[in-house]
Amino acid sequence: MAMTDSEFEQLKTFFSLLEIEGESKRLFRDLWEVKSFRQYDLLTEAGTTENYFYFVLEGVQAVYVLNEKGEKVVLGFSYTGSPSGVFDSFSTRKPSTLFLEALKPTRVLGITYTDYQNVFQQFSGAHEWGHVFFKNVLLGRLSREIELLTLDTRERYLAFMLRCPEELKVIPQKYLASYLNMKPETFSRLRAAINL
Amino acid sequence: MAKLVITPENQIQRLNSILNTVENLASLPTNQLVYRPRPKSWSVIEIIEHLSVAYDIYVDKIDSALEKLPEKAGDNTSFTPNWWQRFIINGVKPKGGQRKLKIKTLKKFEPLLQLETLDEATIVPVFERFKKLQLHLKNAILVTRFKEVKAIKINSGIGPIVKFYLPESFEFLIAHMERHMLQIEEVLQQMDS
Numbered sequence: 195m196a197m198t199d200s201e202f203e204q205l206k207t208f209f210s211l212l213e214i215e216g217e218s219k220r221l222f223r224d225l226w227e228v229k230s231f232r233q234y235d236l237l238t239e240a241g242t243t244e245n246y247f248y249f250v251l252e253g254v255q256a257v258y259v260l261n262e263k264g265e266k267v268v269l270g271f272s273y274t275g276s277p278s279g280v281f282d283s284f285s286t287r288k289p290s291t292l293f294l295e296a297l298k299p300t301r302v303l304g305i306t307y308t309d310y311q312n313v314f315q316q317f318s319g320a321h322e323w324g325h326v327f328f329k330n331v332l333l334g335r336l337s338r339e340i341e342l343l344t345l346d347t348r349e350r351y352l353a354f355m356l357r358c359p360e361e362l363k364v365i366p367q368k369y370l371a372s373y374l375n376m377k378p379e380t381f382s383r384l385r386a387a388i389n390l
Numbered sequence: 391m392a393k394l395v396i397t398p399e400n401q402i403q404r405l406n407s408i409l410n411t412v413e414n415l416a417s418l419p420t421n422q423l424v425y426r427p428r429p430k431s432w433s434v435i436e437i438i439e440h441l442s443v444a445y446d447i448y449v450d451k452i453d454s455a456l457e458k459l460p461e462k463a464g465d466n467t468s469f470t471p472n473w474w475q476r477f478i479i480n481g482v483k484p485k486g487g488q489r490k491l492k493i494k495t496l497k498k499f500e501p502l503l504q505l506e507t508l509d510e511a512t513i514v515p516v517f518e519r520f521k522k523l524q525l526h527l528k529n530a531i532l533v534t535r536f537k538e539v540k541a542i543k544i545n546s547g548i549g550p551i552v553k554f555y556l557p558e559s560f561e562f563l564i565a566h567m568e569r570h571m572l573q574i575e576e577v578l579q580q581m582d583s
Binding site: 233234236239240241242260263264266289293366 | 395396397399400402403404405406407409410465468532535536
């Protein structure tokens, strides 16, 4: 299924710093393909190189690493309207150490590494977009690191539940618990005790 | 012996790492690939072919099991093998970078390559076959994530004396390849010295 006009509008909003009007509109739209995944499909496997930068149209995805016991340790989520992909492998062109998995049926727009590079050559405003985008990624990672290192489990639970989008609240609890660095039982106890 | 917990994601990550290693081997010069450290030991290319021969025996068994296995709900995909299967898997698995318990290969797993006739062109199909078979394995692991794996056991490559649930057979095959990846490292090191 091709992308709809309204989906293209969402994409354009995400790239609002890019100058995509008139002729370049078609050009930009053609760089993206719609990809669909079932619940629990792997978008990216550890040990392969990430070929796509995604914009999520629908669904929730988790990025995780496997610890020594083989358990999933969740580093982050993507969801409707957010970017997705394994950015380090995508930028370095080296095999990923992370997995990207669909936790809900997923529809994304994907752009390949080569086309993504071309955006920076061909569209004015791309570098400004990139600057703001990666600044926000950095700030997000920093505030998460601070939360993980300074807040106790109850505070981490509260901080996350207050800011996270509704669709994240309905994914399997073990992924949320892992993201918040707590046992699933702790997570479920907090959920029962704290009525938000 | 410690409990062994198998997950498909862990298997996929290890299999991808093996695929990357072998992909790099494919660009080595022929004389390195056919080098035997001792007259009776295998060269790198023979080890690769041995892995294909060993996996080839599983292709039909896995395919027919996959066809019959029922779909499953939920995403709890971890699997704990029983003691006998765990014993067999741990027997081939390298520990701390060492291959313990060196085992003589059964005749049916021997690589049948004519080393003298191998050149740059005839080596290519050996790597292609390996890749095709191991991508089959990867696909089987991916499909199995959505299946009720406890419904069917298959015979292992050595026959009904060892029966495996699919995740156990995948674990055995990957551990077996990891063992031979170490052997390949040893062969290449011996050539350097």
